Amino acid sequence: MYLPEINFLTANNIPDVLRINARADYAWPESVIREDLQSSSQNEMTYIGAFATTTEAPLLGYAVLGREKRAGILMLLIVDKDFQRQGVGTQLLLAVGDCAMYLHMRRLRLRVKKSNIGAIALYSKMSFISETVRRGYYSTGEDAIEMSAALPLKIKL
Numbered sequence: 001m002y003l004p005e006i007n008f009l010t011a012n013n014i015p016d017v018l019r020i021n022a023r024a025d026y027a028w029p030e031s032v033i034r035e036d037l038q039s040s041s042q043n044e045m046t047y048i049g050a051f052a053t054t055t056e057a058p059l060l061g062y063a064v065l066g067r068e069k070r071a072g073i074l075m076l077l078i079v080d081k082d083f084q085r086q087g088v089g090t091q092l093l094l095a096v097g098d099c100a101m102y103l104h105m106r107r108l109r110l111r112v113k114k115s116n117i118g119a120i121a122l123y124s125k126m127s128f129i130s131e132t133v134r135r136g137y138y139s140t141g142e143d144a145i146e147m148s149a150a151l152p153l154k155i156k157l
C-alpha cells in the first residue's frame with residue numbers, strides 16, 4: 001500500500017494532470033482541464049489529487065467530483081499506471097466521499113464502462129451498488145453501468 005498526500009488541485013497542477021492524462025487510456029481534453037482548474041470558482045468541479053511524499057511530490061492520480069442535484073458525481077478517477085494496485089484509487093475515492101459530505105451530499109454516483117472490470121471491482125469494494133445500465137451511453141456504443149453509494153463510503157473487507 002502506498003500512502004500519498006491528498007490535496008485539492010489548482011491551476012499550478014495543470015502540467016501534472018496533463019502528464020497523467022498523456023499516459024492514460026482515456027482522459028478529458030486539455031482545454032477542459034485548463035478551463036476547470038483556471039476558473040476562479042471551482043464550485044462545480046472539485047479536483048482532488050494524490051501526491052507522492054517525496055521532495056519532488058509528483059502527482060500519482062486524481063479524481064474529479066461534480067454535482068447532480070443533491071448527489072455527488074464521481075466524474076473521473078485516474079491513477080498513474082506505475083502506481084496502480086497500491087491503494088491510491090481507494091484513498092482518492094475516500095477523499096472524494098469526504099469532500100462530498102462536506103458539501104452536504106448524501107450519495108455518490110458514477111458511471112463506468114461495462115468492460116472496466118478493475119474499476120467496477122474497486123467501486124464494489126467501496127460499497128457502490130449497480131443501479132441501472134445505460135445502453136450505448138459511450139461514443140463507442142459501449143454500455144455504462146450507473147452505480148451509487150451512501151456516504152460515508154465504507155470499505156468492504
Ligand SMILES: CC(C)(COP(=O)(O)OP(=O)(O)OC[C@H]1O[C@@H](n2cnc3c(N)ncnc32)[C@H](O)[C@@H]1OP(=O)(O)O)[C@@H](O)C(=O)NCCC(=O)NCCS
Pocket residue numbers: 076077078079080083084085086087088089090091111112113116117118119121122123125
Ligand atoms: C480504476 C483505477 C482508478 C483503480 O486505481 P488503483 O489505485 O489501482 O486502485 P486500488 O489500488 O485502490 O484498488 C483497490 C481494489 O480495487 C480492486 N481493483 C483495482 N484495480 C483492479 C483491477 N485492475 N482488476 C481487478 N481489481 C481491481 C481490487 O479489489 C483492489 O484491491 P487489491 O489490489 O488489494 O486486490 C485505476 O486502475 C485506473 O486509473 N484505471 C484507468 C482509469 C479508469 O478506468 N478509471 C475509472 C473510470 S470510471
